[in-house]
Amino acid sequence: MLIWIRLRWRLITLILIPLIFLPLPIIINLPQAKCGYIVIIISVYWIFEIIPLPVTSLLPLVLFPMAGVLKAETVAPLYFTDITALFFGSLAFAHAIESVNLHRRIALFVLSLVGTSTKWTMAGLMGVTAFLSMWISNTAAVSIMLPVSLAIIGEVQQQVTDLADKSQANKEATTAANEVIELNEIGVSNGHTKTRVILNASELEEQKTKVSVEVKTRFRQPWQRHDQLTVDRLHLKRFDDLRKGFLLSIAYAATIGGLASLVGTGTNVFVKGYIDETYRGTAFRVNFLNFLLFGLPVGVIMLILCWLWLQILYNRTEFFKCHTDPEDRVSQGKLKAMLVKQYKDLGKPSWNEYCVGIVFIIMILLWVTRDFGETRGWSIIFLDEKNNNKTIGDVIDVSISCQDRPAQPKLSSYPKKHENKSFVANWYMDDSTVAVLCGLLPLILPNSNPFQKNWKYESIVQWKVLVKSVSWDAIFLLGAGLSVASAFKVCI
Template sequence: MANQALIWIRLRWRLITLILIPLIFLPLPIIINLPQAKCGYIVIIITVYWIFEIIPLPVTSLLPLVFFPMAGVLKAETVAPLYFTDITALFFGSLAFAHAIESVNLHRRIALFVLSLVGTSTKWTMAGLMGVTAFLSMWISNTASVSIMLPVSLAIIGELQQQVTDLTDKNQVNQEATTAVDEVLELSEMGVSNGHTKTGVILNASELEEQKTEVSVEVKTRFRQSRQRHDQLTVDRLCLKRFDDLRKGFLLSIAYASTIGGLATLVGTGTNVFVKGYIDETYKGTAFRVNFLNFLLFGLPVGVIMLILCWLWLQILYNRIQFFKWRTDSKDRVSQGKLKAMLLKQYTDLGKPSWNEYCVGVVFIIMILLWVTRDFGETKGWSTIFLDEYMDDSTVAVFCGLLPLILPNSNPFQKNWKYESIVQWKVLVKSVSWDALFLLGAGLSIAAAFRTSKLSDSVAQVLKFLDGIPNAAIIILVIVISGLFTEVTSNISTASIFLPILDSVARSSFIHPGLLVLPCTLAVSLAFMLPIATPPNAIIFGSGGLRVIDMVKTGIVMNILGFLVVFLAATTWMPKIYGLDDRATEIFYSINITTSTTAGQ
């Protein structure tokens, strides 16, 4: 009976949780009939639904459109526009252009070209694979970059597996080892004891000594052969173990590189885009702003350092022999030659770059240049050509994202040319991650509800005990908690929950919010340990050859390294880039905070 009840609950736990969570926390808004309690009640429900995925994430992300107006926290006319702001446009434009890169196969050409340059030893091939994956993740989604690089990685793994298979087939190690052991056992019975042979014939002293010598030489010879065969068996087993380790290393390398590349640029992941929107809305009217260039200066060094550390850690864990081996033997040269031939064949199969590849490549370069040169901070860039503050990074993203929908797919000067755009709108609509766009809207809605309901102020009062704690201690605490929490829920969800709370922590401790908000932005992307932590982790785990313990063992060190690197950035170059010194903090609280609060309301 008890087992049947457990089975019944196990099959319906999502439905049970869906109903119970609102009922359990219902006394909160009833007893404390204040906007803060109502906002907190809704945020708790959404958070639980997000963490346990009671209903699909995009469906949960649409709940603020219903709950906040019903509870009287935000008006419908206030919530709805938050689902398509300039931040949403920025993300949509970058997703649209990422689809253009994929549709013309430019990503694969870049990947194979770089891999053919970095060398064909396993350590440098892995480095090249990670570098390309990270670069792609800087501009397209982490999931897309892993999906792009996984076939390349599996092709490399397949080539390595074929080499190991050829070696083991050639040696027939199991059969030979068994034969060798049998021969040694036979020889052990041929020994001479007390002057008698195996047939019982008595030998004189000279004959006995001669027989002993012959038997001794034969035993030594066959034992040496047996030892060689046993050694070969051990070597082949080590080869199989090394291949298994390399497979794990190559798979984890692209998942981790995509995560690291995503945190390096403003458009690398939805979390970064969301944080820009949060900062623009929450600190409107203050000097604290985020644009493509200053985020690149902040995030790119973090990404480069983490990529190097990740490569070193994967080499030590999964490719130790080759990593510390400086001279290549004949077997290594043969292996590298086959790997290089395989990569060159794949690159040659792509043929010459096509018209649409050239078009997308040129637009890609233009997009990066426009983003970098739009605003240099104190010195304005090309945006001064237009009305002040009318142009934004989203303008560039949408412009470049629309061009592939307009530019011709083939050379218009060819005979019998017929117009067809590089990207078809019907195809683009199916490829865009609408889930992420809804998550952005939900996050901005929660942040607005925190401000409007004064829940941020209530949280700040509760966190008064943090007064007097050194800034560095608060920063490292924020980084660790954010990084661990994001292992069990989506990055944007984590950011949307944490940022309003961190704003309250900053106010209660009288430190600049940027010192907590920006490190949290990178920390919520440090999800390396679990397959469910990020879509890239799930993709490589699903490809086979990995266990959960492998990801935990490798990922826990990556998390620690990530925490340390983000902390280093938060306490060294980040404050200088964003001007978050003591003087800026005083100005923020004494002059601009009133303007910011009024604007937020």
């Protein structure tokens, strides 16, 4: 019986959850009860993944109109708003970065500059991961940096092994040298005369080798073997700690970097969509710049604290060391040489890398300079002339019913005759416009230099490949979240 239930629990839950909570909308015949009933079903399906997440995300398109909570013409546009366009554009451009391998070049370039020690290599790894996660998804940033991290871990493992072997070799050589010195000081008694036998350099080295072999094989005591096992355990534990620290640093840095930028993760985009929809018609807006001014300082502080904490947990020996040993300098040189070699193996940047890099810089500049708040940026060129006389004071005078809109923030501090004409939502261009533009350019720009001989046009990113790589699940999930938020807003 248990096996039968275990194999069919998803189907059972799929059917039972709507039936169990069905009395809620029947007994309480109100829009609030109907909305709660639908949200419970969708939440359970999401949490336990009874059906695939994108399928569950499409249920609001059916359930809300059927329950009379929202009209179909109201729900459908929520699945492709300007927020969805912003998310899609950022995903498309992130795929372009991955397709031309620009992310790996950036990562290895930074690591080759800072990779002089384990602690600074980890700092550089976290910084690059966080930066990439600001523009692409956290999962993509981790998958990008994981091979680099594994290569660094392999080099550190080799260094730890070499250090252990060298330590044991030095110990055995010291023991052998002591034995040779004792042999060199043997006295030959001749009556009352004591003749001292002195070995020359070659004889000393030969005798040293013989005694060294003898020490390794015949005269090794059990306590010496125990010391060797103890040393091996210590080095193995240090390597395990470093490996944990490097792998955790990537995961933490990707999460921290995602919250520093508006397009860093889908959660940030959803917050922007909710705020824009809730406070539509007011001066309270979220754009790329003000979110960056809020999230970037917080992300930098969190990244530094996370790095310090990982050093204390997994790399405290090197972190608190005041001076660098000669062996450590050699190990650091090998690590830096490995990173420099990997960077040089990439060769010179290709045409498509230059194109994507230039578009990347343009996209950041357009986002940052579009809107400065009180002072408009380049978006003032695309002013809506029909509503260019509406100021904040005018918008406040517009009465908004409680049924259509929740309580708005009080903006009474703004006088009606505002000297600085701060226009509210009267601009044709938005952050989503920039995202879609820069996301489409790799689909148009040529993949190779068009001035070469026998050139054949091929775009940097192919549409068929892009369709397979874009996370449509997240886009549908974003639309479902906006639909649920709108349903709550109507039912309040």
